[in-house]
Structure formats: C-alpha cells, structure tokens
Amino acid sequence: MAPNNAHTALWPAPHASGAVDATVHVPGSKSVTNRALVLAALASEPGWLRRPLRSRDTLLMAAALRAMGVEIEETVSSSSSAAGGPDGAGEAWRVLPTGLQGPATVDVGNAGTVMRFLPPVAALADGPIRFDGDPRSYERPLNGVIDALRVLGARIDDDGRGALPLTVHGSGALDGGRVEIDASSSSQFVSALLLSGPRFNQGVEVRHTGSTLPSLPHIRMTVDMLRAVGAQVDTPESGGEPNVWRVTPGALLGRDLTIEPDLSNAQPFLAAALVTGGRVIVPDWPARTTQPGDQLREIFTEMGGTCELTEYGLEFTGSGAVHGIDVDLGEVGELTPGIAAVAALADSPSTLRGVAHLRLHETDRLAALTKEINELGGDVTETADGLHIRPRPLHGGVFHTYDDHRMATAGAIIGLAVKDVQIENVATTAKTLPDFPDLWTGMLGN
Numbered sequence: 001m002a003p004n005n006a007h008t009a010l011w012p013a014p015h016a017s018g019a020v021d022a023t024v025h026v027p028g029s030k031s032v033t034n035r036a037l038v039l040a041a042l043a044s045e046p047g048w049l050r051r052p053l054r055s056r057d058t059l060l061m062a063a064a065l066r067a068m069g070v071e072i073e074e075t076v077s078s079s080s081s082a083a084g085g086p087d088g089a090g091e092a093w094r095v096l097p098t099g100l101q102g103p104a105t106v107d108v109g110n111a112g113t114v115m116r117f118l119p120p121v122a123a124l125a126d127g128p129i130r131f132d133g134d135p136r137s138y139e140r141p142l143n144g145v146i147d148a149l150r151v152l153g154a155r156i157d158d159d160g161r162g163a164l165p166l167t168v169h170g171s172g173a174l175d176g177g178r179v180e181i182d183a184s185s186s187s188q189f190v191s192a193l194l195l196s197g198p199r200f201n202q203g204v205e206v207r208h209t210g211s212t213l214p215s216l217p218h219i220r221m222t223v224d225m226l227r228a229v230g231a232q233v234d235t236p237e238s239g240g241e242p243n244v245w246r247v248t249p250g251a252l253l254g255r256d257l258t259i260e261p262d263l264s265n266a267q268p269f270l271a272a273a274l275v276t277g278g279r280v281i282v283p284d285w286p287a288r289t290t291q292p293g294d295q296l297r298e299i300f301t302e303m304g305g306t307c308e309l310t311e312y313g314l315e316f317t318g319s320g321a322v323h324g325i326d327v328d329l330g331e332v333g334e335l336t337p338g339i340a341a342v343a344a345l346a347d348s349p350s351t352l353r354g355v356a357h358l359r360l361h362e363t364d365r366l367a368a369l370t371k372e373i374n375e376l377g378g379d380v381t382e383t384a385d386g387l388h389i390r391p392r393p394l395h396g397g398v399f400h401t402y403d404d405h406r407m408a409t410a411g412a413i414i415g416l417a418v419k420d421v422q423i424e425n426v427a428t429t430a431k432t433l434p435d436f437p438d439l440w441t442g443m444l445g446n
C-alpha cells in the first residue's frame with residue numbers, strides 16, 4: 001500500500017465464518033501511557049514505563065517531551081515481572097526529567113491528550129513552545145485549557161479562537177491558584193490542569209462550572225496516578241465540594257509503572273465474541289482500574305454476553321444473541337462507536353445517550369456513525385445527545401472512517417457479520433492501536 005494512498009485505500013473487513021475463539025494480547029492503554037509520560041517528565045527523579053503503548057498518540061507525546069528537553073530512553077527491561085505478552089513486553093521507557101525548556105515545537109497530531117495535557121507543562125518550561133497539529137486539531141476545543149492557564153499566570157499567543165495553533169511562552173514557573181472552567185466539552189481540560197498542578201507555585205484549584213462533565217473515570221485516572229507519585233489531591237469523592245479538585249504544590253516521585261492493556265481497544269475483540277457467539281480472552285485485564293473500558297463487562301453482558309474475570313485476564317463469551325441497550329455513555333464516551341456497531345447488529349433497538357460531546361472528538365462521531373451505518377442499509381438517527389439505532393439487515397459497502405481510529409474498528413465489527421464491508425483507511429487505527437489489522441486477522445485465525 002503506497003503511503004500516499006493510505007487514506008483512500010480500502011481494507012476488506014474480514015467476515016467471520018463462525019464463532020471466534022481467541023486469546024488477544026491488547027497493547028497498553030493510551031490514556032495511562034500519556035499520563036505516565038507527563039508525570040514522569042514532571043518528577044524530580046527518573047521513572048520507568050514498562051510495556052508502554054507505542055502508537056501515534058503516545059509517540060507524539062514522547063516526541064513533544066523530548067523536544068522540551070526530557071530524556072526518554074528505550075530500554076529492554078531486565079525485570080521478569082514486566083515480561084509476558086508477545087507485544088513487545090519487557091521493553092520499557094526510562095524517563096529522565098530535566099529542566100523543561102524552549103524554544104520547541106510540539107506536533108499534537110489529533111491527540112486530545114497531547115493538545116490538552118502539554119500546554120500546562122509548556123507553561124513550566126523556560127522559553128517559547130509552539131503547538132500545532134492535524135487540521136482537525138484546530139477544531140477541537142482547547143479554550144478551557146488556554147483561558148485557565150492565562151488566569152493562572154501563563155502568557156499564550158493564539159489566534160483568539162480558543163484553539164490550536166498557539167505558542168505558550170514559558171517562564172520556567174507558573175503561579176497557579178484557583179480557576180473556574182467549563183469542561184463540558186472535554187474532561188481533558190480538568191485532567192490537564194491537575195496533572196501539572198503539583199508543579200505550580202501555589203498548586204491548583206479547578207472548579208468545573210458547566211452543566212455536564214463527561215468521562216469522569218478519566219478524571220479519576222488522573223487523580224489516582226497523581227496520588228501514586230506522591231501528589232496530594234482533594235476531590236469531590238474524597239469529601240470535597242462537588243466539581244472542585246485541589247492539588248497541593250510538591251515534588252513528584254519517579255515511578256516504576258507497568259502499563260495496563262487498553263480496555264477501550266479491547267472493545268472490538270470483545271464485540272467479536274458477542275456478535276459471533278464466540279469467546280475471546282484478554283490476558284492481564286486489571287482487577288481494579290479507572291479505565292472506562294472496564295464498563296464493557298457490564299455493557300456487553302447486558303447486550304447478550306457473559307464474562308469471567310480471573311487472575312489470568314477476562315474471558316468474554318457471546319451467547320449467539322445480541323440485544324439492544326438503552327444506556328447513558330457520558331462516562332465512557334470513547335466506547336460509543338463500538339457499542340453503536342454492535343447495536344446495529346442487535347435483535348432490538350438501542351438508545352445511546354449522554355454523548356453530545358462526541359461531535360468534537362476525532363471527527364463528529366454521531367454524524368459519522370449515523371451516515372456510515374445508514375449507508376450499509378441501517379436505520380440510525382442522531383438525537384441531541386446521542387443515537388437511536390433500529391437494527392435492520394445490512395449490506396456490504398464502503399465504511400468511511402474520517403481519520404478516526406474508533407470508526408475503523410466499529411466498521412470492522414460490522415464486517416464480521418455483514419459480507420463485503422470495506423474499511424477506508426484502516427491505517428488510521430495507528431492513533432492508538434497500530435497492530436489492529438494483524439490482531440484482527442489473527443483473532444479470526446487467518
């Protein structure tokens with residue numbers, strides 16, 4: 001496949017000839033890897049990331065931190081506890097934090113974690129840090145981070161739209177303090193300010209003022225990972241005020257962290273078990289996690305499967321029947337494309353609610369899912385905050401992906417049950433799961 005044809009290239013989505021029965025080693029979590037990189041870069045001593053995800057989003061994060069002076073060494077781990085899966089396990093990144101400095105240029109690609117988590121880090125650097133990215137990154141909301149950083153003492157040049165491109169003129173330190181933000185368009189605004197908060201002179205108090213707040217598990221992930229490196233964080237859940245988070249200033253420890261598998265990227269494989277009435281085992285599924293993908297155990301059980309979590313991992317089994325679901329996905333928005341794909345193959349209608357903010361994700365996911373499923377013969381309508389999906393017999397055709405990794409994996413799920421589905425630009429899965437096509441055909445025994 002010539003690289004300049006990658007966007008228009010069509011990948012024949014494999015059709016399942018029977019029930020799948022496979023063990024799938026799912027690479028590391030994007031959200032955990034990128035938080036771990038940021039926290040390691042802000043720490044006062046070296047740290048380790050073992051089995052990090054290596055995908056476009058995490059390599060962009062690593063490259064951006066390196067551009068600001070952080071050393072990230074590729075190492076082969078000697079720790080037997082980190083050895084295991086066949087996906088490069090045992091390899092690690094050793095992060096050596098240094099004085100952050102500009103001038104530097106950061107390419108955010110279309111990574112929400114990079115475009116939101118790094119401007120606060122840049123405010124702590126000494127020198128100008130320029131941020132740019134894919135065309136879509138100019139459209140994704142960043143105003144919550146930009147406005148808040150200005151209130152906290154940063155100097156930022158942008159074009160006044162509250163979005164990329166922009167330059168943060170770091171002065172080596174930031175006052176910090178109290179700030180109000182409306183994070184209804186992205187939880188990443190809150191996570192971004194909290195992650196760098198311990199390094200602000202006064203720490204940070206973030207008060208969310210909007211009416212809704214998506215992706216709460218991702219904010220819990222931020223808080224958990226901050227606490228694990230020694231930060232003191234007060235949260236609504238620890239007895240604080242609703243919608244207020246406080247981070248006390250202080251040094252961060254270096255951590256030796258083995259990254260969990262990405263449970264949102266496990267979704268298409270579990271969906272394969274569900275829609276084919278088969279069985280998929282995902283090794284190393286954590287017993288306790290803040291990843292939103294853990295909610296798939298409940299959601300896909302309601303849609304017709306059963307699961308068992310053992311010390312080895314998660315075993316998920318389809319019953320042969322796939323049911324519709326009425327569910328609020330506000331906490332787990334990134335699971336919506338995969339759930340919509342399964343819902344289009346179900347024996348009853350579904351209503352997916354609480355995900356209006358998906359219109360500002362990698363693409364407008366509500367519009368994209370509606371159009372692409374309907375073009376295969378489906379009956380999906382957009383609502384103010386989600387989708388109504390009435391299953392109908394589907395036919396083959398091209399499933400467009402709009403540079404959205406989760407559109408590509410959603411199309412692949414449909415292709416298991418519907419012959420002659422072709423996924424346009426399956427290579428877009430490289431954002432978080434470069435191995436997707438191989439893992440998918442491997443799961444099917446091809």
Ligand SMILES: O=C(O)C1=C[C@@H](OP(=O)(O)O)[C@@H](O)[C@H](O)C1
Nearest residue numbers: 031186187188214215218333334
């Ligand atoms: O903090 C994170 O790692 C993420 C938070 C969520 O963002 P939104 O709150 O913008 O949906 C999620 O959708 C994204 O995939 C990853």
Ligand SMILES: C=C(OP(=O)(O)O)C(=O)O
Nearest residue numbers: 110111112113334361362
């Ligand atoms: C919304 C997503 O990504 P991002 O981190 O770019 O917001 C996603 O991965 O589904």
